Amino acid sequence: MPTLWHCQGVSLTHAPAGAVRQGSLRELNLALVLGRIAAAERPPSRADLATATGLTRATVSAVVEDLLAGQLVSESDPAPRSGAGRPARGLVLADQGPAGLGLEVNVDYLAVCVVDLAGEVRHRTVHRADLRPVAPADALAQLVEMAGAARDDAADQGLTLVGAALAVPGLVDDAGLVRLAPNLGWQDVPVPALLAEHPPLIEQVPGVPALVVDNEANLAALGELHSQPPGPSSFLHISGEVGIGAGIVLDGALFRGVRGWSGEIGHLPVHPEGRPCRCGGQGCLEQYAGQEAIVAAAGLVRAELPADTATARLAELAEAGDADALRALHDAGTALGVAVAGVVNLLDLDTVVLGGGYAALAPWLCPPVLAEIGARVLTAAWSPVTVRPSTLGAEAAAVGAAGSVVRRIVAQPAGWLARAG
Amino acid sequence: MPTLWHCQGVSLTHAPAGAVRQGSLRELNLALVLGRIAAAERPPSRADLATATGLTRATVSAVVEDLLAGQLVSESDPAPRSGAGRPARGLVLADQGPAGLGLEVNVDYLAVCVVDLAGEVRHRTVHRADLRPVAPADALAQLVEMAGAARDDAADQGLTLVGAALAVPGLVDDAGLVRLAPNLGWQDVPVPALLAEHPPLIEQVPGVPALVVDNEANLAALGELHSQPPGPSSFLHISGEVGIGAGIVLDGALFRGVRGWSGEIGHLPVHPEGRPCRCGGQGCLEQYAGQEAIVAAAGLVRAELPADTATARLAELAEAGDADALRALHDAGTALGVAVAGVVNLLDLDTVVLGGGYAALAPWLCPPVLAEIGARVLTAAWSPVTVRPSTLGAEAAAVGAAGSVVRRIVAQPAGWLARAG
Numbered sequence: 001m002p003t004l005w006h007c008q009g010v011s012l013t014h015a016p017a018g019a020v021r022q023g024s025l026r027e028l029n030l031a032l033v034l035g036r037i038a039a040a041e042r043p044p045s046r047a048d049l050a051t052a053t054g055l056t057r058a059t060v061s062a063v064v065e066d067l068l069a070g071q072l073v074s075e076s077d078p079a080p081r082s083g084a085g086r087p088a089r090g091l092v093l094a095d096q097g098p099a100g101l102g103l104e105v106n107v108d109y110l111a112v113c114v115v116d117l118a119g120e121v122r123h124r125t126v127h128r129a130d131l132r133p134v135a136p137a138d139a140l141a142q143l144v145e146m147a148g149a150a151r152d153d154a155a156d157q158g159l160t161l162v163g164a165a166l167a168v169p170g171l172v173d174d175a176g177l178v179r180l181a182p183n184l185g186w187q188d189v190p191v192p193a194l195l196a197e198h199p200p201l202i203e204q205v206p207g208v209p210a211l212v213v214d215n216e217a218n219l220a221a222l223g224e225l226h227s228q229p230p231g232p233s234s235f236l237h238i239s240g241e242v243g244i245g246a247g248i249v250l251d252g253a254l255f256r257g258v259r260g261w262s263g264e265i266g267h268l269p270v271h272p273e274g275r276p277c278r279c280g281g282q283g284c285l286e287q288y289a290g291q292e293a294i295v296a297a298a299g300l301v302r303a304e305l306p307a308d309t310a311t312a313r314l315a316e317l318a319e320a321g322d323a324d325a326l327r328a329l330h331d332a333g334t335a336l337g338v339a340v341a342g343v344v345n346l347l348d349l350d351t352v353v354l355g356g357g358y359a360a361l362a363p364w365l366c367p368p369v370l371a372e373i374g375a376r377v378l379t380a381a382w383s384p385v386t387v388r389p390s391t392l393g394a395e396a397a398a399v400g401a402a403g404s405v406v407r408r409i410v411a412q413p414a415g416w417l418a419r420a421g
Numbered sequence: 422m423p424t425l426w427h428c429q430g431v432s433l434t435h436a437p438a439g440a441v442r443q444g445s446l447r448e449l450n451l452a453l454v455l456g457r458i459a460a461a462e463r464p465p466s467r468a469d470l471a472t473a474t475g476l477t478r479a480t481v482s483a484v485v486e487d488l489l490a491g492q493l494v495s496e497s498d499p500a501p502r503s504g505a506g507r508p509a510r511g512l513v514l515a516d517q518g519p520a521g522l523g524l525e526v527n528v529d530y531l532a533v534c535v536v537d538l539a540g541e542v543r544h545r546t547v548h549r550a551d552l553r554p555v556a557p558a559d560a561l562a563q564l565v566e567m568a569g570a571a572r573d574d575a576a577d578q579g580l581t582l583v584g585a586a587l588a589v590p591g592l593v594d595d596a597g598l599v600r601l602a603p604n605l606g607w608q609d610v611p612v613p614a615l616l617a618e619h620p621p622l623i624e625q626v627p628g629v630p631a632l633v634v635d636n637e638a639n640l641a642a643l644g645e646l647h648s649q650p651p652g653p654s655s656f657l658h659i660s661g662e663v664g665i666g667a668g669i670v671l672d673g674a675l676f677r678g679v680r681g682w683s684g685e686i687g688h689l690p691v692h693p694e695g696r697p698c699r700c701g702g703q704g705c706l707e708q709y710a711g712q713e714a715i716v717a718a719a720g721l722v723r724a725e726l727p728a729d730t731a732t733a734r735l736a737e738l739a740e741a742g743d744a745d746a747l748r749a750l751h752d753a754g755t756a757l758g759v760a761v762a763g764v765v766n767l768l769d770l771d772t773v774v775l776g777g778g779y780a781a782l783a784p785w786l787c788p789p790v791l792a793e794i795g796a797r798v799l800t801a802a803w804s805p806v807t808v809r810p811s812t813l814g815a816e817a818a819a820v821g822a823a824g825s826v827v828r829r830i831v832a833q834p835a836g837w838l839a840r841a842g
Binding site: 171179180182234246248250255256257258259260261262263264265267268269270271272279280281282284335338339341342343345346347348349350375376377378379382383 | 592600601603655667669671676677678679680681682683684685686688689690691692693700701702703705756759760762763764766767768769770771796797798799800803804
């Protein structure tokens with residue numbers, strides 16, 4: 001069985017063309033039943049699935065046998081039942097079998113995680129280091145090493161990695177080329193080709209791309225969208241790291257823009273004639289509310305801080321009432337609020353999620369953000385806006401990346417089953 | 422037949438519930454055939470329509486007879502035909518029969534127009550005056566008087582007004598209440614109730630709301646979207662008057678936001694600690710690129726200018742090389758460019774249309790807007806953005822409003838035919 005680091009993505013949104021063959025009918029039924037199990041609030045019985053899908057009991061039973069044999073679902077404790085008779089056993093997504101690998105390269109950390117079908121994070125490693133002086137090939141080599149350890153840990157837990165998604169803080173084209181990641185200093189980095197030089201970690205199955213490269217703010221927003229319990233279907237998710245990116249979720253889908261470059265909130269000009277930015281512009285939000293700007297404003301010297309402690313140290317100082325840290329966070333929150341107020345005036349979103357490094361700083365960022373919204377958003381008086389930290393914390397992008405792989409497996413389970421058989 | 426100024430809007434997007442009755446099948450066929458005629462690039466023959474719709478020739482002929490009898494379509498010159506035989510006559514949307522009334526109240530003008538089924542503007546009146554000192558009821562009374570003259574002119578041309586849409590420069594709720602129009606000074610103005618105090622001008626037919634009230638920037642953007650020849654399906658349309666509003670069109674549909682308040686680009690903060698704005702905020706785009714800001718920066722005294730000449734006078738001075746006017750337009754274009762660059766970074770749109778008063782000032786506004794995009798948009802180097810004036814000019818909102826009525830008639834022609842019968 002070939003294992004690859006990269007392949008062309010395949011469309012999951014179209015049914016097979018032409019007449020429905022026996023094989024493809026089975027594929028559709030597998031996806032239909034597995035999708036119902038994934039979406040159910042309580043573990044459904046076979047009878048529940050027959051009702052929900054309109055398939056016959058016999059068909060559901062046959063499909064469930066296939067899913068059980070292929071380690072895609074398992075049987076849970078009996079589902080509670082109000083009527084008479086023996087309680088039926090419920091079906092849940094398996095905690096063994098196929099899993100997704102989530103990867104992230106950011107300015108000051110590398111992150112790797114493994115997420116199982118049920119959405120549980122089964123492995124997580126974060127390595128904090130300043131990646132700016134590191135060549136892209138070397139940064140990716142470090143990430144591959146971490147991913148190898150993750151693969152081994154996953155195997156020990158009965159999990160097989162069948163796809164990977166990599167989050168980068170920049171603009172990525174359809175072929176996985178990183179056109180520009182200004183804070184990393186990456187330009188036109190052919191990530192799939194660089195990863196292909198390493199031994200493969202992924203067991204490829206039909207229907208699941210071995211590697212997808214995407215913007216980290218997009219993947220973090222998708223992670224938030226699919227986190228439990230479900231939140232609103234439209235929101236702005238802001239990833240606050242050294243750079244600041246946003247994922248715009250509208251009606252349950254990521255809005256990518258006309259050419260896929262949406263979400264660059266970090267380069268909204270908040271002081272048009274202000275500080276120069278790495279992007280070539282001036283007065284961009286990042287220069288006032290990016291992690292380095294906050295650290296500097298708090299009087300901390302970034303070079304003297306271990307890479308993993310900048311955000312934690314800020315939170316610690318603010319907690320202790322340090323005036324410089326509190327002022328720095330207030331000013332950053334005000335700049336962030338100016339940009340967010342602009343976005344809300346423009347898009348009329350009612351929920352703003354502070355993710356990435358912002359999640360841990362939310363107690364100090366939320367009040368000035370809300371103050372700017374109150375002062376600047378035309379509809380604020382009668383249409384309140386909620387601002388809250390991400391539930392996924394700082395590694396949301398890696399978790400969102402792995403989750404995006406898992407959703408592809410659930411949407412097209414026949415590929416995995418063909419391999420298992 | 423009752424004629425009303427206001428009624429509840431009806432949904433046009435859902436097919437009738439339950440089994441398809443004979444009556445509703447006819448309704449669907451009427452809409453199907455009329456929609457094809459409206460969308461065709463060349464006048465289709467009955468045979469073309471049968472091919473395009475999948476209906477039988479006999480059904481198409483019967484439907485076309487109904488549409489002809491009801492003044493919804495007429496026969497044009499013979500369609501060119503490459504094959505053998507007598508050329509068939511083509512069908513076009515009628516230039517008589519039902520029409521839409523477009524209305525606009527803006528800060529310094531009232532506008533009324535009538536658009537026929539084919540999208541032609543058949544009547545247009547603009548009355549320039551400062552509406553800020555005028556009570557909402559009085560402004561609407563003036564508008565009704567203009568609309569009465571428009572109705573009479575339309576009747577002389579064989580047109581019957583079957584619905585109206587009113588554009589206002591502010592936030593409108595689903596019931597037509599203008600929650601806030603800061604530049605007009607309107608707050609919680611019950612427009613439908615105020616209009617209902619006047620004699621009706623609209624002949625109500627099923628399926629077409631007698632009155633819809635909407636944001637002017639939204640209606641102007643819809644006007645641009647449906648103008649000929651068709652442009653891109655995603656763009657930002659900016660209405661630059663005393664206030665500045667935007668309509669965001671994504672994939673051929675207006676993006677209204679979670680609660681319908683999207684598009685307030687005029688309140689994007691371009692100098693967060695700058696000039697106070699009527700909205701209560703500070704440094705909003707309107708304070709630097711709104712019509713009054715440009716007029717003042719050019720050294721003109723607004724009160725000394727007749728209301729209809731502010732934009733024209735600016736263009737005249739700029740044309741003549743007046744240094745103050747050129748600097749004022751350059752500075753306004755720069756402020757506008759800062760805001761537009763933010764929107765493009767956020768939404769990744771590749772087309773920006775300058776509408777309203779900006780259309781006539783585009784020769785001087787476009788260069789600084791493009792310069793800011795070039796300097797501030799992360800993807801500008803490889804993903805160019807087009808900035809161009811609106812094809813509809815200053816009264817785009819009224820034309821867009823009337824066009825929105827016409828599209829409802831085309832989508833649901835049975836209502837008009839029932840009345841005609």
